[in-house]
Amino acid sequence: MPNQNRRDFFKTSLALGVTVSGLASGKLKAETPKVHPEDRxxxxxxxxxxxxxxxxxxxxxxxxxxxxxxxxxxxxxxxxxxxxxxxxxxxxxxxxxxxxxxxxxxxxxxxxxxxxEPACVASCIVHAFTKHKDGSVTWDTGKCIGCRYCVIACPFQVPVFQYSKALQPNIMKCDxxxxxxxxxxxxxxxxxxxxxxxxxxxxxxxxxxxxxxxxxxxxxxxxxxxxxxxxxxxxxxxxxxxxxxxxxxxxxxxxxxxxTSESIQHGLFRYFVPPVALYTLLGGIMWLTKRKENSEEEE
Amino acid sequence: MQNIYKPVPLKRHFLTPGVMILIVLAFNGLVFLALRLIYGLGFVTNLDIQHPWGIWIAIDVACGVALASGGFTTAALGHVLHREKYKVILRPALLTAMLGYTFVAFGVMVDLGRWYYIWHPLIYWNGSSPLFEVGICVMFYLTVLYIEFIPVVTERFIGKVNFKGLLKFLNIPIDSILRFLDRSLSKTMFIFVIAGVVLSTLHQSSLGTLMVVAGSKMHPLWHTPILPLLFLLSAISVGFPMVIFESLLAARSFKIKPEMEVLTGLARMVGPLLFVYFGFKLGDMVIRGTYVYLEVINTASVMFMIEIVFGVLVPLRMFFSEKVIHSKLGLFIASSFVILGIFLNRINDFLVAYNPPYAVKSYFPSIGEISVTVGFIALLVLLYRIAIIIFPVISLPSRDLLPKSKYEIKGESK
Missing domain, CATH: 3.30.70.20 (Alpha-Beta Plaits)
Structure with missing residues (x-):
């Protein structure tokens, strides 16, 4: 009986892993390249x-x-x-x-x-960066929380955080x-x-x-x-x-x-299917094991 | 004669020499925290334009989240798979997760340049940001953890709310609130338990996605598109070792006998889990051909080897040894190795692997950063101690509580 359960457990975690890895690798190249407007x-x-x-x-x-x-x-x-x-x-x-x-x-x-396709715009936790029609990328002081993830994300190492300020430090970058x-x-x-x-x-x-x-x-x-x-x-x-x-x-x-990170994110949250599926799966397992337990107690 | 384990508040003195040291460490951390709030991040930390994240993210947040994974792994085992044997470890693991995530939230907050805007992600959403997902999931999961802890509070205080003096009129209303919570949660708890497991798998993996975007700046030994999967697998593998580690530590500190049968049962699952993690890590290395970076000796290759050999291979071997998993010391050492391995992995991923292109010097944490991190850990241990003195968290064997079961009537014994 314990062995049976343990095997179930591994099977579940394995299935979970395969799902996640499938999502991560399958969707990587799936997005079509965006065509940029002529008046950029x-x-x-x-x-x-x-x-x-x-x-x-x-x-x-x-x-x-x-x-x-x-x-x-x-x-x-x-x-x-x-x-x-x-x-x-x-x-x-x-x-x-x-x-x-x-x-x-x-x-x-x-x-x-x-x-x-700016990394700062995609990464910012609160969408403080905007890519405008004319091509410029600007930063919005009203949203920024100062997490500095844009600095991690930028491939050109451009955004600068104002470490010297205790209140309202800004992200400085060409606008x-x-x-x-x-x-x-x-x-x-x-x-x-x-x-x-x-x-x-x-x-x-x-x-x-x-x-x-x-x-x-x-x-x-x-x-x-x-x-x-x-x-x-x-x-x-x-x-x-x-x-x-x-x-x-x-x-x-x-x-x-x-x-890459965008397609992982979008893959994991495509119509919220993976999280909801996982929730249902776990709910099902919970219900089944509970039933098994109850019937054993009755024996 | 079989013992029945039941969670009880531990009757112990709060103050011990060890506790005094923790209080000093916590106070020291709070001093540096105050300096950070008054004079800004640049004053206390060694962070600079090139190195935006330091140990407050790598240790307080990334390691904190990974090492609090005992909460969701044991919930999956005890509540979802209904493994009755492991019920005794559910509450200690829940408490660790609850306090752990609380300090993760504090850790994030002090690291934010504009800490007073920590609620912004609730309003300004960015679905393509992995950090947004981590933030939202951690917020929700923290709420779920507190809800999961409510039954422990109601169990302790229902019928025992006894304010004296001016607050006396509150006794009856509070008692009825507790009874109401207890009744409604006993029917709905499964919703929160499953939500907790789902939220955990989501943010444990997305924590790995964080550094994927830094692509060109990351060392290839760690940078892979399957980082989220590796983070999830490693978080699952470290869950049980963390529970074992804490149980043995708490047992020693409170001079109680650890439930070795339960811990050995948990330990049996660690080996296969670590093996799956190692398999993916090795497979990823072979497929991407990154083993070539191990031919040169530098910080990155040495750190990677330490992480793999001492953090994965050594404990992998130990957890497959019957002798080790039946011995207290063996289990303690093996679990410590797994914890060390995950700790190193997170530090490697967030700090060692990150090579900004125009850095003139490398990052090393300042005294202030280390003080705040150590202070937070000390505070966490202190709160844990207070909580298990107040609330029924740790299970003790109790013969008085032994019910007359049908097995006994039949005269069977184990």
């Missing part, structure tokens, strides 16, 4: 044009009411390039400089890439100047750029421009548009004279970052 906006960053003047850093801070020095101080201070910087608690974009074997060093602007672009203005960094290293426009058109530049000067450009396919595509696109791995861009696949 983007920015093409041509790192071969950028001179590292850091005007964009200044304009960004002004546009987001963050403390900043004078514009001249950004031009003059080249010592910041001595070490690699990242967006921080009061900085939404930074420019890093990399040595190259050509005449000029390579300068790379860093900010949120505004993924087509693609959503307030400006919805009024018909250019993003602050694009507007101020003196050498047109940044081009704002429809993403489909930017891709054509980028491909044209590579085709025209194949010696100058490394044949890859970073952001065209990475993690399912990003709104910000980069051109470079060298392999992007030399410029500290993460090497990422073409699957959207949240694809």
């Amino acid at each position: 906006m983007g920015v093409l960053v041509d790192t071969t044009v950028c001179i590292g003047c850091r005007s964009c850093e200044y304009a960004c801070k002004v546009a987001h009411n963050l403390p900043t020095g004078s514009l001249e101080s950004y031009h003059d201070d080249r010592s910041v390039f001595n070490k690699e910087r990242r967006p921080g608690e009061e900085v939404l974009t930074v420019v890093n400089e990399y040595k190259s074997n050509q005449e000029f060093p390579i300068d790379v602007k860093v900010q949120c890439m505004h993924c087509e 693609f100047c959503y307030d400006r672009t919805s009024k018909g203005l250019l993003p602050a960094c694009v507007e101020i750029c003196p050498v047109e290293a940044l081009t704002y426009g429809k993403k489909v058109e930017l891709l054509q421009v980028a491909k044209g530049r590579i085709k025209q000067k194949p010696d100058k450009y490394f044949d890859h548009i970073y952001g065209e396919y990475e993690v399912g595509g990003t709104s910000w696109l980069y051109l470079s004279s060298t392999n992007f791995s030399n410029l500290d861009f993460p090497k990422l696949g073409e699957d959207p970052a949240p694809a």
